[in-house]
Amino acid sequence: MKTKSKSILIHSTPEKVFQQMDDFSKTGMHMSESSMMMMGSKLTLEKLSDIATGVGASFRWHGKMMGMKMDFSETVTKWEQNKLKEWEIVGDAKIIIMSWYRMWFEISPAENGTLAKISISYLPPKEWYYKILSFFFANWYCKWCLNNMLNDTKKNLEKKS
Numbered sequence: 001m002k003t004k005s006k007s008i009l010i011h012s013t014p015e016k017v018f019q020q021m022d023d024f025s026k027t028g029m030h031m032s033e034s035s036m037m038m039m040g041s042k043l044t045l046e047k048l049s050d051i052a053t054g055v056g057a058s059f060r061w062h063g064k065m066m067g068m069k070m071d072f073s074e075t076v077t078k079w080e081q082n083k084l085k086e087w088e089i090v091g092d093a094k095i096i097i098m099s100w101y102r103m104w105f106e107i108s109p110a111e112n113g114t115l116a117k118i119s120i121s122y123l124p125p126k127e128w129y130y131k132i133l134s135f136f137f138a139n140w141y142c143k144w145c146l147n148n149m150l151n152d153t154k155k156n157l158e159k160k161s
Contacts, residue, residue: 004139005119006146009110012157017114018082018107020153023052024059024074027149043070054079058090069094083107097134097141098122105149116153118146 010017021027025045043063051057055076062071072093078086086104093100101122108115120142124134 001121001123002139002142003119003121004142004146005117006143006150007115007117008150008154009113010116010150010154010157011113014107014109014114015082016157017116017153018085020156021105021107021116021118021149022079022085026152026156048073049075057087065096068096070096077102078104095125096130097125097138099125116150118149120146 043061043065046060046062048058048060049056053076055078057076057079058073060071060073062069064070072095073090074087075090076085076087078084084104084106086102088102089095089100101120103118103120105116105118108117122138122142124131124138
C-alpha cells in the first residue's frame with residue numbers, strides 16, 4: 001500500500017475549512033470537471049445515503065475516462081466535526097489506476113488560520129494492464145488530487161470580497 005500526504009495553511013477558521021472539505025461536491029470538484037488530468041472526461045457524483053455528512057455518509061462516482069468505465073462508491077468511516085474525516089472505497093470498484101483507496105483529512109488551528117492535511121493510501125489494481133498504468137500514473141494522479149482538494153478549499157475560503 002502506498003500513502004501520499006499534503007498540507008496547506010488556509011487563512012480561515014477550522015470550522016469553515018472543515019465545512020468546505022466535508023462536502024464531496026467541493027473536495028471532489030476536480031473529478032467532476034473536464035481537465036487534462038481526467039483526459040477530458042468527468043465523473044458524476046451521486047449521494048447514496050440519507051445523510052450527507054458523518055459516519056455512514058455514502059457517495060458514488062461514475063462515468064468514463066479514456067473510454068473505460070469508472071464506477072466506485074465511498075463511505076465515511078470516521079468523522080469528528082471540525083477535526084477529522086476519513087472515507088474509503090466500498091464494494092466492487094472500477095477504477096483505472098488503483099483497486100482501492102482510503103482518504104482522510106485533518107484540520108487543526110494554526111497561527112493566522114488553519115492547517116489542513118489530506119492523505120490517501122491506495123492499492124494498485126489487480127489486472128496487469130492497469131498495474132502498468134498505475135505504475136506510471138498513480139503517484140502523479142494522487143498528488144494532483146490532493147493539491148486540487150486543498151487548493152480549491154483555500155481559493156474558495158480566501159476569496160476577496
